[in-house]
Amino acid sequence: METATSDEQVVERALSGEPEAFSEIVRRWERRIFALSFGMLGREEDARDATQETFLAAFRNLRGFRGEAKVSSWLHRIAVNQCITRQRRAKVRGETALEDEAEKNAAVFAMPSDASPARTVESLERSVAVKRAVSSLPPDLRQVVVMKEFEELTFQEISEALELPLSTVKSRLYTALRQLQMRLQKFGGPAR
Amino acid sequence: MKESNERPVCHRADDLVTYLYNEATETEARDFANHAAACDACRAELVVFRQVHESISVWRNEALGSTFSPEPVPLPVTRDVGLPTVPPRRRLSALDALREFFAVSPLWLRGATAFAALLLSVLAVLAVSRLWNKPAPLANQPTTNAYSQEEFEAAVAKEVKLQMELLKSKSTSTEGPTLTAKPAEKNRPTQLAENRTQTKTRPRGLTRQEREQLASDLRLIYRDDDDLPFVFSEEPNQ
Numbered sequence: 001m002e003t004a005t006s007d008e009q010v011v012e013r014a015l016s017g018e019p020e021a022f023s024e025i026v027r028r029w030e031r032r033i034f035a036l037s038f039g040m041l042g043r044e045e046d047a048r049d050a051t052q053e054t055f056l057a058a059f060r061n062l063r064g065f066r067g068e069a070k071v072s073s074w075l076h077r078i079a080v081n082q083c084i085t086r087q088r089r090a091k092v093r094g095e096t097a098l099e100d101e102a103e104k105n106a107a108v109f110a111m112p113s114d115a116s117p118a119r120t121v122e123s124l125e126r127s128v129a130v131k132r133a134v135s136s137l138p139p140d141l142r143q144v145v146v147m148k149e150f151e152e153l154t155f156q157e158i159s160e161a162l163e164l165p166l167s168t169v170k171s172r173l174y175t176a177l178r179q180l181q182m183r184l185q186k187f188g189g190p191a192r
Numbered sequence: 193m194k195e196s197n198e199r200p201v202c203h204r205a206d207d208l209v210t211y212l213y214n215e216a217t218e219t220e221a222r223d224f225a226n227h228a229a230a231c232d233a234c235r236a237e238l239v240v241f242r243q244v245h246e247s248i249s250v251w252r253n254e255a256l257g258s259t260f261s262p263e264p265v266p267l268p269v270t271r272d273v274g275l276p277t278v279p280p281r282r283r284l285s286a287l288d289a290l291r292e293f294f295a296v297s298p299l300w301l302r303g304a305t306a307f308a309a310l311l312l313s314v315l316a317v318l319a320v321s322r323l324w325n326k327p328a329p330l331a332n333q334p335t336t337n338a339y340s341q342e343e344f345e346a347a348v349a350k351e352v353k354l355q356m357e358l359l360k361s362k363s364t365s366t367e368g369p370t371l372t373a374k375p376a377e378k379n380r381p382t383q384l385a386e387n388r389t390q391t392k393t394r395p396r397g398l399t400r401q402e403r404e405q406l407a408s409d410l411r412l413i414y415r416d417d418d419d420l421p422f423v424f425s426e427e428p429n430q
Contacts, residue, residue, distance in 0.1 A: 028264040035262045038255060123254075130251045148213065149248045151262050155215060170206040177209070177241045184244065 007071035014062060022062070025071065026055050032151045033079045039146030040083035042131045050086055054079040072161045080143050087135070133183035141176035148173060202233045212241055348410060 007025065014021035033054050038047035057078050058065075065074055134142060147158050155173075159166045202208070204227060210216045211224045228234045253260075294302055339347065398406065 031260075031264060032262040035256065035260070039252075042255075044255065123250075126247060127251045127254055130247045134248070145248070149245070150252055150256075155210070155213075167206055170209050173209050174205040177244055178237075180244045180248075181240050184247065 008067055011062070011065060011067070011071055015065075022059055025058070029072070029075050030055070032153075033075060035150040035152075036076065036079050036143075036146055037083055039134065039150035040080065040142060041086060042135055046086060046090075050079065050082045053082050057082070069163065070160060072157075073163050076143075076147070076161045080139065084139055129184060130180075133180050136183060137176055137179060141172055141179065144169060144172045145176045145180070202231055202237070204231075204234060208234055208237060208241070212238065212245065344409075347406065351406070351410070 005024075007028065010021050010024050010028075014025065030051065034047055034051045037050035037054070038044060041047050041050060054075065058075060061078075065071075134145060137145065143162070144158060147153050147161065148155075153161065155166055155169050158164075159169045162169065164172075204224065207216070207220065207224045207227070211221055211228075216224065224234075228238055294305075297305075
């Protein structure tokens, strides 16, 4: 993202007490963090909560940001941690399967009326399968898949955000795609 | 097959994902395409990975909407679209400030200000006119009050006569009033004649300043006491 003022400069302004500076950080990164959170968690409501918590945590720990890392890396790290924490709580409560079923039922009613029932069910099942497959990936692989598919970042940007070598990012994505392919086969999904 | 991070089958896994997501350069893409044509593993994985990628995209578009973009929301630009904006504060000149003051002030205040200004103007005019029209010294008085030489001599003569009469009246006060009256009666026609002749030229009345000035002039003219037709005693009452 090329901006006239870099993220680091905006953070400096926020640290110096400028009230609108952190709002600029939120404006720049809100949609990306939301996309990341949605990819990690699979639900819009959870993604919104995780996004808000990400920026709240970033604001609280603003003084701890020493500029050694990029702002994008810092925010991504916070967001991923928030998502992982949420997923653990959900697993503990056993809510995941029920949420999937509830979402599928809700999506059935939301489908356009001109869609055929068979296609509707197939589409929904495919989406649920993909979502479950992505959610079951290890966090480090899931993070790369989500950043690539949901945030639409380039490999170079993912490398900078995660502070990983470019080859490592590509290797992780390759591995994630292979595992997704196997999971989707396991769930009866489209990737055969 | 293990689900952990195992090594890809083909050693060109990085190039595969770069090619898959269209981030390869033209040269790199041509090179990998040639490789995939010869490598079954890469060709098969390319097909499978495209399906996974498409499935994820479908899920993403259904969940977030096909128009969703992770790019930041642009800042609202109001200046370029002609929306009314608060104009920058301009520095008012004194005249503009006065105009604005009168525009917002009530009617009575405007009237009071105008009256005060008028009064001030009148006072200023009066003050200036007094400065221009200050009384001139006696020597520069208008000619109506200036004496000609003849008038001056006549006035002096008259004054001298008057003084003489006074002296005589005082000296003959024991003899009776007749003596004093006679000169008055004797000289009366003369005096009347003189008064007639002087009527035209005699000034209407001498002011105090004029009398004082005349007296001082008289003293200046008769510098030598011997020239005086009479002698003033220092103590006339004696």
